[in-house]
Amino acid sequence: MRWGRHVLSGALFLATAAYVWLAVGYKPTPRLFPLAVGIPMLVLTALQTAIECVPRLSTKYAALGTVDAERLAGKANDRVAEDDPRQTRKELAAFLWLGLAVGASMLLGMLWGIPLFIFIFLKLRSATRWTIAVGLPLGTLGVMYLLFVRVFQIPLYAGLLWE
Amino acid sequence: MIEAALDGMAMLLSVKSIVLMLVGIVVGLVFGALPGLSGQTALAVLLPFTLGMDPAAAMSLLLGAHVAVEFGGSVSAILINTPGTGQAIATCWDGYPMAQRGEAARALSIAATSSAVGGLVGFAVLVACIPIMKRTLMAIASPEYFLAAFVGLTFIVVLGGGSLIKALISGGLGLMLAFVGLDPITSVPRFTFGQLSLWDGISLVPIVVGLFALPEVAALLAKGESIARIELHGSQRGLIWQGIKDTFSHWWVLLQCSALGVFIGILPGLGGTVANLAAYGLAARTSPERDTFGQGAIDGILAPESANNSKEGGDLIPTIALGIPGGAGMAILLGAFVMVGLTPGPEMLTTGLSHTFAIAWILAIANLLTTAIGLLCCAPIARLCFLPVQILAPAIMAVCLVGAYLDGGQIENVFLAVGFGLFGYLMRRTGYPRAPMIIGVVLGRIVERYLHMALKLYGRLFFLRPISLCLLAVVIVTMAAPALYARTMRANAGAGR
Numbered sequence: 018m019r020w021g022r023h024v025l026s027g028a029l030f031l032a033t034a035a036y037v038w039l040a041v042g043y044k045p046t047p048r049l050f051p052l053a054v055g056i057p058m059l060v061l062t063a064l065q066t067a068i069e070c071v072p073r074l075s076t077k078y079a080a081l082g083t084v085d086a087e088r089l090a091g092k093a094n095d096r097v098a099e100d101d102p103r104q105t106r107k108e109l110a111a112f113l114w115l116g117l118a119v120g121a122s123m124l125l126g127m128l129w130g131i132p133l134f135i136f137i138f139l140k141l142r143s144a145t146r147w148t149i150a151v152g153l154p155l156g157t158l159g160v161m162y163l164l165f166v167r168v169f170q171i172p173l174y175a176g177l178l179w180e
Numbered sequence: 181m182i183e184a185a186l187d188g189m190a191m192l193l194s195v196k197s198i199v200l201m202l203v204g205i206v207v208g209l210v211f212g213a214l215p216g217l218s219g220q221t222a223l224a225v226l227l228p229f230t231l232g233m234d235p236a237a238a239m240s241l242l243l244g245a246h247v248a249v250e251f252g253g254s255v256s257a258i259l260i261n262t263p264g265t266g267q268a269i270a271t272c273w274d275g276y277p278m279a280q281r282g283e284a285a286r287a288l289s290i291a292a293t294s295s296a297v298g299g300l301v302g303f304a305v306l307v308a309c310i311p312i313m314k315r316t317l318m319a320i321a322s323p324e325y326f327l328a329a330f331v332g333l334t335f336i337v338v339l340g341g342g343s344l345i346k347a348l349i350s351g352g353l354g355l356m357l358a359f360v361g362l363d364p365i366t367s368v369p370r371f372t373f374g375q376l377s378l379w380d381g382i383s384l385v386p387i388v389v390g391l392f393a394l395p396e397v398a399a400l401l402a403k404g405e406s407i408a409r410i411e412l413h414g415s416q417r418g419l420i421w422q423g424i425k426d427t428f429s430h431w432w433v434l435l436q437c438s439a440l441g442v443f444i445g446i447l448p449g450l451g452g453t454v455a456n457l458a459a460y461g462l463a464a465r466t467s468p469e470r471d472t473f474g475q476g477a478i479d480g481i482l483a484p485e486s487a488n489n490s491k492e493g494g495d496l497i498p499t500i501a502l503g504i505p506g507g508a509g510m511a512i513l514l515g516a517f518v519m520v521g522l523t524p525g526p527e528m529l530t531t532g533l534s535h536t537f538a539i540a541w542i543l544a545i546a547n548l549l550t551t552a553i554g555l556l557c558c559a560p561i562a563r564l565c566f567l568p569v570q571i572l573a574p575a576i577m578a579v580c581l582v583g584a585y586l587d588g589g590q591i592e593n594v595f596l597a598v599g600f601g602l603f604g605y606l607m608r609r610t611g612y613p614r615a616p617m618i619i620g621v622v623l624g625r626i627v628e629r630y631l632h633m634a635l636k637l638y639g640r641l642f643f644l645r646p647i648s649l650c651l652l653a654v655v656i657v658t659m660a661a662p663a664l665y666a667r668t669m670r671a672n673a674g675a676g677r
Contacts, residue, residue, distance in 0.1 A: 022610045029349065036356055039371060047363035047370055050628045051356070058352040065345050105609075107402035111573075112602060114401075115394065118577050119594055127582055135574040143570035153571065157578065164210075169225050173582070174591050 026069045030062040114138060126176025128166070132158040181310070181533070188537025191236035192545065200237050201542065204244025205550050211245070212252020213264045215389055215583025219249035223512040227519075235520040236538050240546075242516050243539065246509055247299065247546040250452070250488045251554050254291040258284060258481075259407065259564055260576045262393035262583070266384050267452035267488045269618055270460035272392055274473065274480025279407055281476055284562035285416045289423025290478060291485045292554035294434055297427065298486030299547025301438035302445065302493020306540050309497050310529065323642040325447050326630035327651035329623050332454055334659050335461030336616040346612045354620020357382055364629040377592045384453070385587035387621055389580045390600020391607070391614045397576050398605060400569045407565040407572065416559035424555075426478045433463050433479045434486050441487030445494020452491055453622045459487030461619075489547060496543065500528045500536055 037059055040051035117137065121130035132154035139150040165171045191197070204226065211222035222245045230238035253268030258275035271291060278287040336351035360371045361381030372378040400407065427434065437459035444455040463483035464473045473480050499510045499517075501524075517524050528536045564572070584597035607614055634642040643652050 021606060025606050025610050025612070029353070033352075033356070036371070043363075043368060043370060044366065046366050046632070047368045050624075050631075051359045051370065054352055054355045054359070054624075058349065058356065061345055061349050061352065065349060068345070104402050108395075108398040108605065111398035111401040112394075112598070112605070114574075115397075115577055115581075115598055115601065118574075118581055119598060122581060122585075122594065123591065127585060131578045131582065135578060138574040139571065143568075145571065149571065153575070157575070161582075171225075171586065172589065174585055174594075 022069050023066075026062065026066040030059070030066050033058045033062050114142065122174060122176070124176055124178050126179055127173040128158070128161055130176060131161065184533040185307075185537045187534035188539075189541050191534065191538045192240065192541055194237075197237050197240040200233075201240040201244035201546055201549065204241040204246075205248040205546060205553060208245035208248025209252040209255075209550070209553070211264075212249035212268075213255045214586075215256060215262050215264050215385060215393075215579060219246055219265060219267075219509045220512055222246070222249055223509060223516075227512065227516060230516055230520060233520060235517075235522055235535055236542075238516060238520045239539055239542050242513060243542045244546045244549070246513065247489065247492060247543065248550045248553075249509075250485075250492070251292060251295050251550050254295075254481075254485055254488075255288065255561060256579070258287045258291065259561065260393060260579070261396045262389055262576070262580060265452070266388070266622070267456050268484070269388055269453060270456045270484040270615075271481060273460065273615060274475070274477045276396070276407075277474065278476035278481065279562075279565050282565070283419055283476070284407075284565045285419040285558045286423040286426070287476075287481055288558040288562060289420040289555060290427050290481045292551045292558070293424050293427040294482035294486040295489040295554070296547050296551035297434055298438045298441055298489035299492065299550075300544060301435070301486070302442055302490040302496075303540055303544040303547070304493075305442045305490075306493040306496055306543065307537070310533070310536060319647060320447060321637070321645075322630045322633035323638055323645055323648045324651060326627060326634050327643065327648055327655065328444065328447055329454065329626040329630060331651060331654050332458045332461070332619065332623050333627065334655060335458065335464070336619050343611065347616050350607070350612050350614065351616035351620045354617035354622075355624040356620075357387070357617075358621050358624025359628070364625065365632045375592075377590055380588075381625065382596065382621075383587045383593055384618075384621060386584040386593045386597035387600050388618060389584050390597045390602075391604035391617065393576065393580050394597070394601030395605040395608050397573050397580075398601075399608075401573050404569060406567055406569055416562060419562075420555060420558050423558075427482055430467075430479055430482060433467050434482055436466065437463060437483040438486045438490040441490035442494035444487070445491035446497050452488055454626070455487040455491040456484040457619055457622060459483040492543060493540075496539065500524055500539070 033055060037052065037055040040048045040055055042048075043051070118131065118134040121134045121137075124130060125133060135157055136150055136154040139145045139153060161173070165173050207226060208219070208222050211219065211225075223242055226241055226245055230241060233241070249265055250267055253263055253265035254271045254275065256262050256264040257268040257271040258279050261272050261276040263269045263272055275287045275291065278284070333351070336347060358381070360378055362369055362379050369379055440459050440462055441455045444458060460480065460483050463479045464470055467473070467477070467479040467483070469477050469479055495510050499514055514524060522528065522532060522535055580597060581594050584593045585591060587593055604614055606612075607617075638645070642648065
């Protein structure tokens with residue numbers, strides 16, 4: 018995902034620049050910390066963008082990764098995933114499914130939208146048996162109803178259609 | 181004092197108190213395991229039921245729930261890489277990789293056992309501090325809070341991974357996000373773009389759910405695997421027993437992180453998330469198995485979990501002695517104290533001493549009961565990791581979205597979670613570490629608030645107070661250690677060649 022690195026570093030630089038520009042407009046007390054963080058961040062994101070774009074720099078600044086950090090590389094499941102376009106497409110498709118879940122929750126409310134999303138996912142994406150495809154959403158509906166509506170009376174998002 | 185301790189114990193020796201504690205623990209475990217439903221929500225839901233109860237029964241119910249939330253949070257952190265509460269963020273980083281190895285039962289067992297040990301350390305410190313509580317607390321002020329939080333910020337480098345620049349950028353992004361909302365001193369809205377929902381800042385739950393859980397679900401779906409990537413060898417019971425043994429064989433890290441948790445608990449306002457992250461950072465630096473951190477290290481689970489629970493003992497010290505709640509949960513407990521007729525402050529250390537001891541006993545017993553329940557449930561819970569991802573993924577997505585919504589009850593949080601999910605995915609694919617960003621978000625506001633307060637109250641030389649100087653020394657050592665270590669390693673490598 019080489020292009021992704023360029024784009025992300027550049028976008029972070031631009032976002033930081035906008036952040037600093039906004040912070041400059043505040044009075045001295047509210048802007049103190051945002052600027053204290055934003056200005057060094059501007060330098061760091063510019064340096065990182067340069068490192069991504071100019072291969073010669075990446076070898077020169079490789080020393081900035083301390084031994085300690087190198088030893089701990091891979092922390093928090095942050096190992097860089099291998100570049101596989103098929104894998105990337107599948108991962109991005111997962112976010113589309115997530116978008117469907119959000120859409121269903123927005124329209125129908127969480128109590129009905131989430132079970133409906135689970136049913137559609139299980140039937141269309143996973144192609145599971147009807148017993149599971151119907152049973153799991155119904156179970157989810159039951160648990161959500163009991164937990165949030167009956168026992169703890171915590172309101173869930175009602176949905177645009179019902180509001 | 182011994183008489184008061186025995187009186188306190190006698191208050192709890194009733195079926196009613198024990199049953200209420202068990203009810204509180206079950207509610208706490210459920211609330212803890214569901215992202216977005218925090219310990220505060222559990223307490224708020226239970227609080228009305230305590231009206232008319234005697235103090236011991238009410239405290240059994242509430243403290244039982246408060247303690248159990250900590251372990252509940254680690255269950256979802258280990259199984260689905262989504263911390264149920266903010267206090268379980270760091271537990272994901274090694275708990276989930278261990279679950280991926282097919283050892284979820286072992287990870288849960290380590291979490292449960294280390295929680296119990298941490299809780300008992302907190303209890304011991306609470307009891308030991310009773311005679312000196314007030315005087316000790318008066319010596320700690322805003323400069324110490326600022327420096328303690330600053331020590332936590334230095335862990336950004338430790339948790340960074342391969343590139344120092346990327347780690348710093350990630351930590352900086354977290355800090356930048358922390359400054360969204362009203363300025364703590366002047367109440368001027370910053371970076372809110374006219375959105376009222378941003379005035380209180382960005383909630384932690386959508387950030388954590390987005391950065392950690394959603395990219396993981398996407399990766400699992402793409403690979404089509406179950407959470408546990410390998411077949412289980414050996415029995416679940418064997419793994420649970422192994423987890424208990426692991427915890428006690430790492431007794432040094434356990435005690436170190438429990439002590440850190442108590443210290444952070446004593447400082448009001450820092451909270452459990454700071455204890456969790458700081459303990460992980462400390463263990464990542466001092467543990468003998470630091471090379472395997474992030475890949476399912478035992479110390480990576482027991483450090484944050486022990487600190488979480490030991491913090492509760494520390495939290496109770498300012499709450500009882502001064503009436504200053506250590507965190508949001510303690511603020512609700514403080515209200516409950518007053519509701520059942522207890523007055524926090526000097527009275528709790530003199531005429532109400534037996535009640536103070538009763539609270540300390542509840543803390544210890546609730547921790548042990550939570551661990552017992554946790555260990556009993558480890559095996560069935562761990563089997564979730566072997567379910568096919570095609571069935572598990574929509575359920576995890578649902579939990580994440582509902583969790584994001586419940587934190588604040590705003591639908592905007594759901595969109596934020598998805599946005600952070602995409603951002604977390606990009607970070608994961610391009611080698612930006614995500615853990616430093618969380619540290620920045622958690623500590624940014626604390627550092628800002630206490631630095632302003634320290635400057636106003638003590639001037640520019642605020643760090644010249646005795647405890648501040650000690651903390652400053654810790655900051656310097658923490659920042660200098662990686663460079664010194666790197667130098668030693670280079671020198672050793674040169675000598676080896």
